[in-house]
Amino acid sequence: xxxxxxxxxxxxxAALLLIGTVGVLTRRNIVIILMSIELIxxxxxxxxxxxSHAAGQVQGQIFAIFVIVDAVAEAAVGLGILIALFxxxxxxxxxEIDLLKW
Amino acid sequence: xxxxxxxxxxxxxxxxxAALMLLLGKKLDPQPVSEVAIAPGVEPIYDEHHxxxxxxxxxxxxxxxxxxxxxxxxxxxxxxxxxxxxxNIICPGMVLLSFIFSAVAVWQLAQQPVxxxxxxxxxxxxxxPFHMANGxxxxxxxxxxxLLDPLSSVMILVVTGIGFLIHVYSTGYMAHDNGYYRFxxxxxLFVFFMLMLVLANNYALLFVGWEGVGLCxxxxxxxxxxxxxxxxxxxxxxxxxxVGDAGFVMGMLLMLSVLGTVKFTEVKAALxxxxxxxxxFGILSIMALLLFFxxxxxxxxxxxxVWLPDAMEGPTPVxxxxxxxxxxxxxxxxxxxxAALFQLTPSxxxxxxxxxxxxxxxxxxxxxxxxxxxxxxxxxxVSQLGYMFLALGVGAYWVAIxxxxxxxxxxxxxxxxxxxxxxxxxxxxxxxxxxxxxxxxPITYWTMFIxxxxxxxxxxxxGFFSKDxxxxxxxxxxxxSQILWFVGLATAGLTAFYMWRLMNLTFYGKSRVAPxxxxxxxxxxxxxxxxxxLLAAGSVFGGWLGVPKLWTIFGESWRGFESWLAPAFAAAxxxxxxxGEHSASTEWVLMGLSxxxxxxxxxxxRYFYHHKPEIPDSIEKAVKxxxxxxxxxxxxxxxxxxxxxxxxxxxxxxxxxxFDRNVVxxxxxxxxxxxxxxATVSMWWDTWIVDGTVRFTAFFVKMLSYPVCILQSGRVQTxxxxxxxxxxxxxxYYAVR
Numbered sequence: 093x094x095x096x097x098x099x100x101x102x103x104x105x106a107a108l109l110l111i112g113t114v115g116v117l118t119r120r121n122i123v124i125i126l127m128s129i130e131l132i133x134x135x136x137x138x139x140x141x142x143x144s145h146a147a148g149q150v151q152g153q154i155f156a157i158f159v160i161v162d163a164v165a166e167a168a169v170g171l172g173i174l175i176a177l178f179x180x181x182x183x184x185x186x187x188e189i190d191l192l193k194w
Numbered sequence: 195x196x197x198x199x200x201x202x203x204x205x206x207x208x209x210x211x212a213a214l215m216l217l218l219g220k221k222l223d224p225q226p227v228s229e230v231a232i233a234p235g236v237e238p239i240y241d242e243h244h245x246x247x248x249x250x251x252x253x254x255x256x257x258x259x260x261x262x263x264x265x266x267x268x269x270x271x272x273x274x275x276x277x278x279x280x281x282n283i284i285c286p287g288m289v290l291l292s293f294i295f296s297a298v299a300v301w302q303l304a305q306q307p308v309x310x311x312x313x314x315x316x317x318x319x320x321x322x323p324f325h326m327a328n329g330x331x332x333x334x335x336x337x338x339x340x341l342l343d344p345l346s347s348v349m350i351l352v353v354t355g356i357g358f359l360i361h362v363y364s365t366g367y368m369a370h371d372n373g374y375y376r377f378x379x380x381x382x383l384f385v386f387f388m389l390m391l392v393l394a395n396n397y398a399l400l401f402v403g404w405e406g407v408g409l410c411x412x413x414x415x416x417x418x419x420x421x422x423x424x425x426x427x428x429x430x431x432x433x434x435x436x437v438g439d440a441g442f443v444m445g446m447l448l449m450l451s452v453l454g455t456v457k458f459t460e461v462k463a464a465l466x467x468x469x470x471x472x473x474x475f476g477i478l479s480i481m482a483l484l485l486f487f488x489x490x491x492x493x494x495x496x497x498x499x500v501w502l503p504d505a506m507e508g509p510t511p512v513x514x515x516x517x518x519x520x521x522x523x524x525x526x527x528x529x530x531x532x533a534a535l536f537q538l539t540p541s542x543x544x545x546x547x548x549x550x551x552x553x554x555x556x557x558x559x560x561x562x563x564x565x566x567x568x569x570x571x572x573x574x575x576v577s578q579l580g581y582m583f584l585a586l587g588v589g590a591y592w593v594a595i596x597x598x599x600x601x602x603x604x605x606x607x608x609x610x611x612x613x614x615x616x617x618x619x620x621x622x623x624x625x626x627x628x629x630x631x632x633x634x635x636p637i638t639y640w641t642m643f644i645x646x647x648x649x650x651x652x653x654x655x656x657g658f659f660s661k662d663x664x665x666x667x668x669x670x671x672x673x674x675s676q677i678l679w680f681v682g683l684a685t686a687g688l689t690a691f692y693m694w695r696l697m698n699l700t701f702y703g704k705s706r707v708a709p710x711x712x713x714x715x716x717x718x719x720x721x722x723x724x725x726x727x728l729l730a731a732g733s734v735f736g737g738w739l740g741v742p743k744l745w746t747i748f749g750e751s752w753r754g755f756e757s758w759l760a761p762a763f764a765a766a767x768x769x770x771x772x773x774g775e776h777s778a779s780t781e782w783v784l785m786g787l788s789x790x791x792x793x794x795x796x797x798x799x800r801y802f803y804h805h806k807p808e809i810p811d812s813i814e815k816a817v818k819x820x821x822x823x824x825x826x827x828x829x830x831x832x833x834x835x836x837x838x839x840x841x842x843x844x845x846x847x848x849x850x851x852x853f854d855r856n857v858v859x860x861x862x863x864x865x866x867x868x869x870x871x872x873a874t875v876s877m878w879w880d881t882w883i884v885d886g887t888v889r890f891t892a893f894f895v896k897m898l899s900y901p902v903c904i905l906q907s908g909r910v911q912t913x914x915x916x917x918x919x920x921x922x923x924x925x926x927y928y929a930v931r
Binding site: 112113116117118129186189190191192193 | 304507906907909910914915918
């Protein structure tokens with residue numbers, strides 16, 4: 093039985109980052125894009141906690157809690173924008189929302 | 195209290211009344227007058243605008259009201275609204291105030307050693323420097339200045355005194371007319387302007403009054419403006435007067451150019467350095483001629499008299515006040531005021547005398563055959579004004595003013611009497627449908643009798659004294675001649691004849707009145723008869739201020755009028771002294787002749803129209819063309835229509851029309867074409883050069899920016915992809931290195 097090392101954590105984190113990035117770039121539904129962003133953030137969190145654990149210091153975990161709070165706020169704002177958008181455009185698909193262009 | 199320094203207040207009383215009426219009258223008079231007329235017990239009174247056709251033309255409230263009133267009509271006192279009572283107090287009251295003020299001021303003037311009083315209130319036009327004809331620099335200054343001297347004192351007393359009586363008369367005569375406040379407002383305004391005219395101390399201010407009375411005349415002639423003939427008459431009076439005014443203005447400008455001032459006293463002083471222009475027409479003669487031309491317009495003399503008979507379209511009190519007693523004498527006043535100028539210009543004076551005599555006899559012949567009672571009086575006025583100019587022309591200025599004074603009494607009286615007759619006849623003015631009114635309207639009859647005797651020139655009444663003095667001066671004065679005298683004498687005979695024709699047709703003989711009118715004949719109310727009686731008294735006694743020198747039993751005090759006016763016409767008085775060259779017996783003969791002519795005129799008229807009414811008809815048939823000529827007023831109106839209205843105006847209009855089409859329109863069209871051409875060029879330049887440059891710049895920038903633009907898709911995920919690629923490239927760079 094191998095113990096779980098930092099490398100495992102990092103592997104999980106990298107996997108989450110990859111999944112999240114691909115999700116953000118490929119999915120059309122903004123809700124899912126937001127969820128993918130959460131995945132990326134959580135990948136970061138895992139990294140922070142893993143390194144904190146490995147280094148025997150607590151700052152990384154505190155930082156992870158900040159990130160969680162930040163993620164919650166970001167999700168709230170993001171979903172709020174999303175609802176306003178939906179009211180106006182009646183769509184939640186990112187590729188149909190392309191007003192910001194020349 | 196020194197009234198002399200306050201003479202500027204005299205015109206302001208009627209101005210106050212006019213302002214009150216014209217500014218507030220409409221607000222104060224909410225109810226139409228016809229409602230008052232409907233009240234039971236109202237006398238059915240028609241004024242001249244209530245002709246029979248009028249009921250069809252204006253079938254609304256007014257005509258209806260009178261029909262209604264006619265059913266109820268049995269001579270009760272007419273109910274006046276409180277507003278009317280107020281107007282009845284204010285408007286005549288203001289004129290009465292002016293009269294009292296004037297009388298006191300004149301009385302105080304009489305106490306002065308030098309009977310000239312000038313009050314300058316303030317400056318109107320202050321010092322405009324200009325070069326006179328002789329090259330000297332002069333200052334054109336006009337003041338709001340008032341001058342009271344013997345001449346203007348006579349005028350203000352006539353204007354306010356007779357004006358007051360006519361105001362009182364109007365309260366009765368106009369009682370049933372719409373626009374009561376308007377009528378009295380105009381009437382008061384007229385009195386204001388007339389007083390400005392006679393009290394002004396310079397020609398410019400006189401001209402203000404001159405134009406003002408012209409305006410009021412226009413407004414009052416057209417008082418019944420819903421009647422086309424009234425409106426036309428008003429316009430005619432206005433336009434014809436403007437023709438004369440052009441002469442007046444030119445005369446005034448010439449005066450400025452030659453004498454450098456328009457102030458009466460300064461003009462007189464400046465003229466002292468000129469010598470009389472005994473032969474031909476010099477600059478002063480032309481100046482005098484232009485002023486006289488202005489007078490012919492205002493005072494209805496030969497070339498420009500045509501407006502006065504038409505002016506009878508106005509209400510009768512207006513005819514009496516404006517077109518008989520006061521305004522039309524403004525020209526006489528103005529010439530008399532310019533006596534110093536006319537004395538230096540015998541040629542122009544001769545023109546004045548000839549025009550006066552010619553007008554006198556021309557108008558008298560027309561008056562012989564007119565059937566409208568007011569038209570006879572209108573032509574009579576023109577004729578009498580001709581007498582005044584005859585007197586002015588022969589240098590007898592005081593006599594002209596004397597005749598103006600007596601004429602104001604008896605002509606105002608005659609007009610008001612004719613108004614009273616018209617009033618009694620429910621608006622009928624045609625003498626062929628009158629007759630036998632003597633006993634039905636006795637006060638009107640007797641006062642009119644006195645007026646007719648006075649104008650005919652029967653000794654003892656006002657007209658005799660002034661007319662006989664004019665005839666004597668026309669004969670005896672150095673500028674007079676036997677022809678002028680004879681024309682005047684013939685006119686006197688004609689005057690007596692047409693006045694007695696009028697009296698006979700109206701008051702004597704069998705009644706030719708339409709039956710429906712005859713039922714309503716009634717004497718006028720006291721408001722109308724009292725002024726008549728007062729004016730009749732004036733017509734009897736007014737002449738005794740100027741008893742002929744020949745009547746030696748009467749002392750100098752009986753010739754007060756001449757000595758009162760003497761200071762105003764100092765030089766003329768010197769001339770008059772020369773008349774002693776003629777023997778007293780000549781004067782007696784001439785006086786006898788003029789009285790004889792008057793009596794013959796009266797007798798013939800009496801015989802023609804009373805005893806043998808068929809004679810006038812047979813004469814009329816015998817000399818049909820002559821009758822037509824006279825009846826149609828010598829066709830002067832037609833000639834004027836042909837020459838000026840149609841000829842000059844319309845012909846000139848055609849000429850102007852072609853000028854307009856070819857030259858003016860050509861210029862306009864040419865300018866338009868040029869503008870369009872310039873606009874086309876400009877548009878081409880704008881489209882292709884200016885816009886082209888701008889568009890090319892935009893296009894160029896767009897071309898350059900296109901590669902960058904396609905990167906900005908607006909899709910968030912594309913941007914995110916670029917970020918990721920960027921991050922990967924950056925990391926890759928570090929990793930590979």
